[in-house]
Amino acid sequence: MKLLRYTHFNISLSLFVLLSIWGGLFYYTVINEVMDETDDALANYRDIIVGKALADSTLLNATDNIIHSYSFRRLTTDEAADYKTRFYDSTMYLETEDEFEPVRVMKSCFLASDMNYYELELRLSTLERDDLIQRILYYLIALYAVLLCCVLFSTRLILQTIFRPIHLLLEWLESLTLGQPAPYLDKNPRIREFRTLNRAAIEMHERVEQTYEEQKQFIENASHELQTPLAIIRGKLELLSDNENLTESELETIDDIYNSVNRAVKLNKSLLLLSRIQNAQYSECSDVNLNMHTKEILTFLPDLYEDKQLRYTLNEAGECQANMNEHLAHILLNNLIKNAFVHTPEQGQIDINITSNSVEIVNDGTEALDENEMYKRFYKGKTLHNGSTGLGLPIVKSICELYHFKLQYRYDGRHHFVLNVVKE
Amino acid sequence: MKILLVEDEKELRDTVKTFLMKEKFVVECAEDYPTAVSKINDYDYDCILLDIMLPGGSGLSVLAKLKKLRKQDSVIIISAKNSIEDKVEGLELGADDYLAKPFHLAELNARIKSLLRRKKAGGDTSIILGNLTLYPDTRKVTIEDKELELNRKEFDLLYYFVSNPNRLINRTALAESVWGDHIDQADSLDFIYSQVKNLRKKMKTAGSQAEIKSVYGLGYKLTIETT
Numbered sequence: 001m002k003l004l005r006y007t008h009f010n011i012s013l014s015l016f017v018l019l020s021i022w023g024g025l026f027y028y029t030v031i032n033e034v035m036d037e038t039d040d041a042l043a044n045y046r047d048i049i050v051g052k053a054l055a056d057s058t059l060l061n062a063t064d065n066i067i068h069s070y071s072f073r074r075l076t077t078d079e080a081a082d083y084k085t086r087f088y089d090s091t092m093y094l095e096t097e098d099e100f101e102p103v104r105v106m107k108s109c110f111l112a113s114d115m116n117y118y119e120l121e122l123r124l125s126t127l128e129r130d131d132l133i134q135r136i137l138y139y140l141i142a143l144y145a146v147l148l149c150c151v152l153f154s155t156r157l158i159l160q161t162i163f164r165p166i167h168l169l170l171e172w173l174e175s176l177t178l179g180q181p182a183p184y185l186d187k188n189p190r191i192r193e194f195r196t197l198n199r200a201a202i203e204m205h206e207r208v209e210q211t212y213e214e215q216k217q218f219i220e221n222a223s224h225e226l227q228t229p230l231a232i233i234r235g236k237l238e239l240l241s242d243n244e245n246l247t248e249s250e251l252e253t254i255d256d257i258y259n260s261v262n263r264a265v266k267l268n269k270s271l272l273l274l275s276r277i278q279n280a281q282y283s284e285c286s287d288v289n290l291n292m293h294t295k296e297i298l299t300f301l302p303d304l305y306e307d308k309q310l311r312y313t314l315n316e317a318g319e320c321q322a323n324m325n326e327h328l329a330h331i332l333l334n335n336l337i338k339n340a341f342v343h344t345p346e347q348g349q350i351d352i353n354i355t356s357n358s359v360e361i362v363n364d365g366t367e368a369l370d371e372n373e374m375y376k377r378f379y380k381g382k383t384l385h386n387g388s389t390g391l392g393l394p395i396v397k398s399i400c401e402l403y404h405f406k407l408q409y410r411y412d413g414r415h416h417f418v419l420n421v422v423k424e
Numbered sequence: 425m426k427i428l429l430v431e432d433e434k435e436l437r438d439t440v441k442t443f444l445m446k447e448k449f450v451v452e453c454a455e456d457y458p459t460a461v462s463k464i465n466d467y468d469y470d471c472i473l474l475d476i477m478l479p480g481g482s483g484l485s486v487l488a489k490l491k492k493l494r495k496q497d498s499v500i501i502i503s504a505k506n507s508i509e510d511k512v513e514g515l516e517l518g519a520d521d522y523l524a525k526p527f528h529l530a531e532l533n534a535r536i537k538s539l540l541r542r543k544k545a546g547g548d549t550s551i552i553l554g555n556l557t558l559y560p561d562t563r564k565v566t567i568e569d570k571e572l573e574l575n576r577k578e579f580d581l582l583y584y585f586v587s588n589p590n591r592l593i594n595r596t597a598l599a600e601s602v603w604g605d606h607i608d609q610a611d612s613l614d615f616i617y618s619q620v621k622n623l624r625k626k627m628k629t630a631g632s633q634a635e636i637k638s639v640y641g642l643g644y645k646l647t648i649e650t651t
Contacts, residue, residue: 227504228433231526235439238529241592241642242446248640255594255642262596265526282508300606303577303615327508334606 004156004163011155015148023144030136038129039087042106042122045070049120050110057113073119075109080117083109092123102126165194169201176205178212179278216275223272230268233261270391273331274377277398282325290320290421291354293333298352301334301341308346318356322421324403332399335392336361336417343415359419368411425540426450428469430460430486431502432478440473443529444536457481464490469497470543471536474519476503476510484510484517491518498539502527528597534587551586554633554648558586567630577602578623585636585646594643620644 001009049070053059060072069092075083085108091100106122165186172185182205189195240246241254276282298314322329340350340363348364373379375397378390400407406420427449431437434455441451452469454460457480464472464486472490476483487499500521501514511522521535538560541549551558557566563579565572574582580602585593595613598620607613624636633649 224504227525228436231504232433232435232439234526235436235443235529238594238597239439239443241594251640251642258594258596258642284508297606299576300603303619304603304607306615306618307612331605338606 003166004159007159008152008156011159012152015151019144019148023140027137027140031133034129034133034136038104038124038126039106042087042104042124045122045124046106046108046120049122053110053118053120054113060112060118069123071121073121075117075119077117079119080109083117083119085109089126090123092125102130104129162191165189165191165198169194169198173201178209179216179280182209216279219271219275220279223268223275226264226268230261230265234258234265237261267391270395274391274395274398277328277395277402280402282328282402284325285323286326287321287323288326288329290322290329290333290359291316293330294337294352294354294359297330297334297337301337305341308341308344308348310341310344310346310348310350312350312352315351315353317354320354320356320359320421322403322405324399324421328399328402332396332419333359335396336419339392339396340415340417357420357422359421361415361417361419363415365411365415369409369415371409374409425470426452426468427536428452428454428460428463428467428472428497430454430473430478430483431475432456433475440529440532443533447533449536455479457486460486461489464493464495464497468495470540471498471500473532473536474499474501476501476505476514484514487514487517487519496543498543500532500535500539502532528594528600530584530588530591530593530597531601533591534584534601537587553586553589553646556586556627556632556634558583567627567632570630572626572630572632574623574626577619578626581619581623582627585644586634589634589646589648592639592642592645598643 049059053072085106087104087106090103090105092103093099094101102125103123104126106124107119108122109117109119112118169185172183175183182202185198185202187195187199187202189198237254237258241251241258246254294314298312302310302312336359337350337352340361343365344350344363345366350364351360351362353360353362375393377394379393396407399405400419403421406418406422408416408418408420410416410418425448427444429437429440429444429451431440431453432455437453437455441453444451452463452467454463457478460474460478460483461481474483474486478486483501483503487501490497490499499519500523501511501519502523502525503510503514504525514522520539523532523535538549541551541560549560551560555568559565560583563576565574565579565582581598584598584601595616599607599613599616620636620638627634627636635647635649637645637647639645
């Protein structure tokens with residue numbers, strides 16, 4: 001749930017409940033006031049009528065039905081003893097209208113001039129009052145609805161404005177990619193907390209970027225600086241081995257040194273390549289035919305592993321074109337295919353399936369690889385593979401990341417590496 | 425054959441110089457930018473080996489100066505940077521070849537010789553060793569004027585041997601010259617044996633005077649029987 005919706009929902013819910021309570025209370029207070037008004041009017045009429053009746057006893061036998069109808073009834077002394085004035089709602093039949101009309105009735109008793117107790121029943125039409133109450137209700141409901149809508153709408157607008165810097169910051173954070181310039185982020189939003197937050201984020205990013213940059217530079221410089229001494233060692237060894245007077249064991253020693261130097265050279269090259277890929281130094285792109293490169297690799301690689309007597313097939317269901325750097329395409333495929341050749345047990349089977357948008361490399365293997373570990377630098381797996389750089393798959397991964405290709409791995413008794421060249 | 429070696433690192437300069445002198449080249453050295461510039465101004469060379477990162481300036485500007493002087497010297501760039509941009513820029517400026525450090529000396533030798541052959545012979549780039557003749561341009565090999573059928577890899581192997589006759593060639597250098605990037609240090613180089621064995625057999629059957637000999641532990645040597 002979005003922060004905005006969550007906050008807005010909570011505010012709305014509490015406003016809804018509070019406004020409802022307030023509306024209910026308001027309604028009942030108003031209604032009470034209106035009722036009281038009617039009852040007060042009835043009491044006033046009673047005082048007037050009773051006054052008149054005391055002055056003119058003939059009135060006791062009269063009734064009035066025009067504005068407010070009233071009637072008198074003589075009470076027995078027993079009835080009069082615990083008489084209580086009552087108000088209640090009732091209806092009255094109106095002949096003129098031929099219908100029942102709501103009335104408010106007041107019953108009270110008084111001692112007339114003839115020393116008898118009379119009950120005065122006063123009826124007041126409440127048609128107008130009910131009308132009024134109904135209107136009040138309607139207006140109240142309308143007011144309630146409009147008020148609620150206005151409040152909800154304005155809080156939403158206000159919240160949106162308040163949360164805007166947060167959203168901008170989140171978008172900014174998500175758009176960050178190491179090694180690439182950061183997009184613009186406002187350093188001075190009006191609200192202090194957001195200002196602090198933005199500045200902290202920018203500062204953090206700059207620090208991370210700087211560390212990343214330094215690390216990259218270090219790897220690249222170290223690799224560069226190593227090239228010359230390695231070239232010297234290799235050259236000297238070549239000169240030395242050309243010497244006619246060397247014994248067999250001396251030659252053997254030279255060969256060992258030579259191989260170790262070569263290993264260092266390869267390692268160095270791989271590190272340099274990795275840092276170059278991550279520096280996006282291979283900017284030149286073209287449509288590369290992966291089928292062609294795969295075939296080319298397959299003319300060379302199998303030679304290297306002829307001892308293992310591997311069988312391999314290439315199934316081309318389509319032409320796979322990828323928009324990328326040609327050199328990197330070659331390295332990508334070479335590393336993946338080489339990986340299969342290196343890790344397939346002797347006399348195993350390797351199948352390469354190419355479709356119009358993917359390259360799948362399937363090879364025999366005894367155990368699934370650890371997906372979390374296998375792309376890490378210098379991860380050597382469980383099987384001892386002497387002298388492997390442990391940089392093959394990290395390079396593959398870097399290339400895939402550079403071009404947003406998807407590389408999937410699964411194991412179902414055989415290793416499946418699926419390279420999808422449709423950009424995500 | 426006169427070669428100018430422009431390289432700032434003394435040890436590497438000495439190593440390459442020693443190696444090239446064994447190949448009967450006349451080698452002059454320049455250790456920084458001003459020396460290199462004054463040497464190309466004053467003399468003509470058959471081939472210039474040019475490092476890019478030099479004290480006092482870039483090897484690429486040496487190359488630009490050379491081209492401005494309209495000199496015909498062949499240039500091989502040897503660089504520690506090994507970046508595509510440098511390579512492209514160097515070749516665009518008119519360098520003939522590009523070799524990344526650290527290189528095999530035998531590889532350097534093969535490249536220099538290939539350049540010089542192309543330049544000297546005015547079209548004829550063939551290499552003759554005894555009764556064996558190799559034509560790099562048409563990728564053909566003849567023995568006693570009879571063509572020797574070789575596949576692509578066998579030809580590449582032989583070409584490398586022929587460029588470095590009478591020299592011990594390390595298995596790694598040999599493997600890298602043909603299989604290049606496909607090899608890494610994890611690979612056993614045993615496969616080279618069978619590849620060379622096939623080549624050797626073909627040459628022997630055809631009666632070649634040049635013969636590939638195994639040198640224990642290290643690699644091979646191409647020798648020419650002189651009868």
